[in-house]
Amino acid sequence: MSNASIPRHQVMTLSPKVRDRTRIGRLGPSRLRIAVNYLVMVPVTLLFVSPIIYMFIASFKPNNEVLSGFGVFSLQDLSFNNYLSIFSRFSGSDTGTFTGFLTTSLIVSAATVIGGLVVNSMAAYALARLRWPGRNLFLLAVIALVIVPFEAIAVPLFYMLDGLRNTYLVQFLPFIASPFSIYLFYSFFAGLPKSLEEAARVDGAGAWRTFFFIMLPNARPVFATVAILQFMASWSSFLWPVMVIDDPTVRPLPLAISVYVGTPPYGWGNIMAFGVMMVLPMLVMFLIFQRWFIRSVVTSGVKG
Amino acid sequence: MATIKYDNVEKTYPDGTKAIPGISLEVRDGEFMVFVGPSGCGKSTVLRLTAGLEDITGGSLFIGDRVVNSLAPQQRDIAMVFQDYALYPHMTVRDNIGFALRMMGRPKSEIRQRVEAAAGRLSLTALLDRKPRNLSGGQRQRVAMGRAIVREPQAFLMDEPLSNLDAKLRVQMRAEISSLQRQLGVTTVYVTHDQVEAMTMGDRVAVMKSGLLQQVAPPEELYERPVNIFVAGFIGSPKMNLFESVLRRDRDGGTFVTFGAQELAIPKEVLRERPSLGQRKDGPIKVGIRPDGFILTPNGSSDQSIEVTTEVVESLGNERMVHFIAQVRKASDADTRDQRTDLEEIAPDAGTSMFIARVPPYPRVHERETIRLGVNTKGLYFFDEEGNSLF
Numbered sequence: 001m002s003n004a005s006i007p008r009h010q011v012m013t014l015s016p017k018v019r020d021r022t023r024i025g026r027l028g029p030s031r032l033r034i035a036v037n038y039l040v041m042v043p044v045t046l047l048f049v050s051p052i053i054y055m056f057i058a059s060f061k062p063n064n065e066v067l068s069g070f071g072v073f074s075l076q077d078l079s080f081n082n083y084l085s086i087f088s089r090f091s092g093s094d095t096g097t098f099t100g101f102l103t104t105s106l107i108v109s110a111a112t113v114i115g116g117l118v119v120n121s122m123a124a125y126a127l128a129r130l131r132w133p134g135r136n137l138f139l140l141a142v143i144a145l146v147i148v149p150f151e152a153i154a155v156p157l158f159y160m161l162d163g164l165r166n167t168y169l170v171q172f173l174p175f176i177a178s179p180f181s182i183y184l185f186y187s188f189f190a191g192l193p194k195s196l197e198e199a200a201r202v203d204g205a206g207a208w209r210t211f212f213f214i215m216l217p218n219a220r221p222v223f224a225t226v227a228i229l230q231f232m233a234s235w236s237s238f239l240w241p242v243m244v245i246d247d248p249t250v251r252p253l254p255l256a257i258s259v260y261v262g263t264p265p266y267g268w269g270n271i272m273a274f275g276v277m278m279v280l281p282m283l284v285m286f287l288i289f290q291r292w293f294i295r296s297v298v299t300s301g302v303k304g
Numbered sequence: 305m306a307t308i309k310y311d312n313v314e315k316t317y318p319d320g321t322k323a324i325p326g327i328s329l330e331v332r333d334g335e336f337m338v339f340v341g342p343s344g345c346g347k348s349t350v351l352r353l354t355a356g357l358e359d360i361t362g363g364s365l366f367i368g369d370r371v372v373n374s375l376a377p378q379q380r381d382i383a384m385v386f387q388d389y390a391l392y393p394h395m396t397v398r399d400n401i402g403f404a405l406r407m408m409g410r411p412k413s414e415i416r417q418r419v420e421a422a423a424g425r426l427s428l429t430a431l432l433d434r435k436p437r438n439l440s441g442g443q444r445q446r447v448a449m450g451r452a453i454v455r456e457p458q459a460f461l462m463d464e465p466l467s468n469l470d471a472k473l474r475v476q477m478r479a480e481i482s483s484l485q486r487q488l489g490v491t492t493v494y495v496t497h498d499q500v501e502a503m504t505m506g507d508r509v510a511v512m513k514s515g516l517l518q519q520v521a522p523p524e525e526l527y528e529r530p531v532n533i534f535v536a537g538f539i540g541s542p543k544m545n546l547f548e549s550v551l552r553r554d555r556d557g558g559t560f561v562t563f564g565a566q567e568l569a570i571p572k573e574v575l576r577e578r579p580s581l582g583q584r585k586d587g588p589i590k591v592g593i594r595p596d597g598f599i600l601t602p603n604g605s606s607d608q609s610i611e612v613t614t615e616v617v618e619s620l621g622n623e624r625m626v627h628f629i630a631q632v633r634k635a636s637d638a639d640t641r642d643q644r645t646d647l648e649e650i651a652p653d654a655g656t657s658m659f660i661a662r663v664p665p666y667p668r669v670h671e672r673e674t675i676r677l678g679v680n681t682k683g684l685y686f687f688d689e690e691g692n693s694l695f
Contacts, residue, residue: 198357199390203451204378204407213403217394 052279059083059276063267082273089260089270096248098277101256105235106281108171108252112234113227115176120226121219123177124185125211129197139186145179151239158243166247175234181226188222189215224292228285235282253278306368306381306458306491307333308354314362315349315515323349324515326363331459334489336482338506340496342538346515347495348463354493355384355461367458378407383452384461388468389444391436391451397423398432401450422454425484442473449481453488460485460492466501478504499539503527511535533590533635533691542595542625544685545659546635549591551584561591561684564631566610568681581686581694589694590635592685595625598661599678600669609678615658617671626661626669626677633657635687 053073058066060078065071090098126132127139157174164170192215200210216223241255251259257274260266286293308331315324324346331337339347352358354365356377364371372380383404391400399406402419410418423429426446436444445465452460465481466474482505485492496502502509503523511518511526511534519531530536536544549561559575559582560567575582601609612628634657661677669675686694 193388193390195386195388195390196392198355198377199384199386199392199451200403201357202355202377202382202384203404205403206376206378209407214392218392 055272055275055279058269059272061269061272063269066268066272082267082269083277085267085270086260086274086277090256093249096251096256098256100249101251101253102277102281104168104171104250105253105278107168108237109231109234111168111172112175113230115172116178116181116230117223117226119176120178120181121185121216121223122211124182125189125215127182128186128189130207142179142182142186146183154239154243157240161244165244166250168250170244171237171241171250171252172234174240175230175237178226178230178233181230184222184226184229185219188219192218221292221295224289224295228289228293231285232282235278307331307366308337308459308491308493309366310350310363311366312363313350313353313360313365315346315353315358316361322515324353327515327517328363329510329517329520331491331493334491336485336492336494336505336507338494338496338502338509339512340499340502340509340538341512341518343497345512347497347512349515350512351384351461351463351493351495354459355382356380381458382461383455383457383459385448385452385463385465387464389436389448389465391444391447393436396433396435397428397439397447397450400436400447401428401454404451404455418454419450422450425453426450441469442477445469445477446480449484453484453490458491460490460494462492462494464496465494466496467498474501481505500541503539509539511538529693529695530685531693533592533687533693536592536685536687536693537636540594542660542662544592544594545657546590546592546687547630547657547659548633548635549589550587551589552586561589561686563591563610563679568608568679568684570684571682574682574684578686578695584688584694588689590687590689590691592635592687593679594683594685595660595662597680597683598626598663599680600661600663600667601676601678608681609676611674611676612659613674614669614671617669619665622665624663624665624669626663626675628659628661628677629656630659631656632659 057075057078058072059082060080061072062077062079062081065077087098090096090101123142127135127142161170161174164173196214196218197210200214205213236254237252238254238258241252242258245251245255248256248259257271257278260274261271310327310329312326312328313324314322314326316322327350339350341347349358353360354367356372356375356379360373365373367380367382377384392403395403398419401422402415405415405418419432420429423432426449428443428446428450431439431443431447436447439447445468448465452462462481466477469477478501481494494501494505503526506523508520508522509526510520513534519526519535521529526535526539530539533546537546547563549563552560552562552567554560559570561570562568570581610630612630614626614628616625616627618625618627633655663669663677688694
């Protein structure tokens with residue numbers, strides 16, 4: 001109710017409680033509430049973000065200043081030397097090149113994401129919507145596999161893919177099918193109204209066209225979530241490359257940084273620069289898809 | 305347009321459950337056929353069998369001259385309107401309506417033209433570029449209709465399309481769907497649990513119970529000549545009062561049925577119109593009386609009257625619903641028992657039943673008041689022990 005519609009004397013006699021409630025309803029939360037919110041949120045945010053800020057600033061600092069405590073946050077003596085040092089250190093075929101590591105990581109992650117989206121979404125659709133013998137057993141197996149850590153299957157996998165060592169293929173092939181991604185897609189498809197699919201069938205769409213024209217466009221938030229999760233897992237994958245890659249020309253970034261740390265001389269500033277270059281693509285990926293990612297986390301199901 | 309013929313169509317699920325033990329029925333070309341019945345009676349299953357969304361396990365289904373048992377939904381040349389409308393959330397109204405034509409591979413110009421024509425007919429032109437989430441319930445319902453009519457199919461199948469709308473909009477859409485169907489003349493199978501919808505929309509109404517057709521007839525016939533106690537109890541709002549009674553004849557040729565401790569005389573013309581009632585021996589009988597079969601007789605002027613004490617009086621403005629308890633045992637079968645209303649549950653003792661009478665607003669009737677209600681004995685319905693009508 002606006003004040004214009006209330007006689008003036010009645011406005012004046014409103015109780016303080018009612019006046020407060022009216023003000024909150026119109027203008028949002030009180031200043032006190034906003035202050036308390038900030039008081040809690042700012043320290044928590046800083047706690048999470050400060051290591052990244054530290055890494056960014058330190059990557060521009062001389063090696064001897066990186067471990068100088070809070071002094072690292074002074075914005076003096078900044079330079080690109082650490083970055084240039086990384087590029088010059090990795091410049092031959094025996095060491096591999098930084099662009100080579102980056103290319104490997106990009107190829108492997110892109111293949112994992114693209115392959116993963118195609119394979120996992122289709123598998124989940126088949127599990128959620130199609131009727132076939134053994135479907136429940138297969139679903140049970142997928143869910144059970146979610147809790148099996150990669151370390152448990154790393155050795156058998158190593159022997160199974162022995163012939164593919166030191167290739168791009170070996171780095172993404174085992175990670176395309178992901179039980180967790182299947183489960184995410186499955187939950188989404190199972191939650192879509194069945195009538196949507198039936199309407200498509202009556203409208204003349206077969207299973208494939210229903211999947212591509214109806215299911216996929218509605219599943220965009222899940223696609224974004226799966227893309228980000230699989231990209232993150234692939235981008236930072238370390239154990240598997242250690243086991244199957246010893247050729248520097250197909251070495252991914254996490255393995256490269258580990259090799260760099262293990263072969264002195266190196267400086268902490270260089271390592272920070274390496275870290276920044278490794279984190280940036282992931283950050284860009286998140287920024288591109290964050291709208292979908294947040295939506296898929298916040299919402300469940302589709303509103304008609 | 306086409307006829308739809310169910311020739312002993314059956315549906316048995318893999319676990320052995322017989323949802324439809326076998327129905328035979330012909331929906332005529334251009335007819336508006338309504339399937340109505342309580343929850344779980346199989347009406348939606350019949351519709352899904354017709355659409356091809358469920359497999360037929362016995363009998364034959366004809367759409368036009370073709371047996372369509374093994375045809376996929378898209379090959380049956382039907383359009384379906386779903387209970388939740390099933391609009392594609394990511395598509396605009398235009399794309400939703402045109403999707404079926406796109407799947408058929410029609411040229412874009414034809415799709416645009418037909419979509420706009422359908423939208424014009426349903427007053428959707430201004431909404432063509434909106435997404436379903438930005439539409440009201442009534443508008444979504446119209447889009448679902450647009451999606452059906454744009455294809456110019458042989459038959460429309462509608463699965464409780466009005467059940468998600470509020471009461472006012474439902475009345476409006478009821479009229480719109482009926483009018484549209486008459487204009488287009490497309491054979492329509494419409495499923496609902498709402499007998500008011502069934503009575504107001506259908507050329508004929510098929511009443512179902514436990515997967516079996518009980519009666520297929522025009523609405524007036526269902527109301528006036530129900531074949532059994534289930535149909536009698538299901539059709540009509542408020543529903544018919546049904547009670548256990550005893551038929552008795554006296555030496556003077558008079559025929560009576562008991563209403564608790566009282567007796568009601570059956571007019572001779574009623575016996576003439578219902579030969580099987582006239583020939584029936586004295587003994588137990590089930591009797592039905594519609595709420596408007598009671599007449600308010602404040603001075604006790606009618607000799608065919610009963611004295612009752614009101615429990616609840618509901619005023620609807622132009623009429624009043626008077627609920628009263630009588631010392632009479634309710635007549636019902638398993639399904640009509642399921643339909644007992646909350647008010648009926650008030651009846652406190654075994655051997656008593658809650659009745660409902662529809663009376664004019666004046667003279668005023670109050671709760672907990674003893675009144676006399678006349679009974680229009682010409683409007684009584686009679687059923688044998690199995691619940692079959694006695695005509």
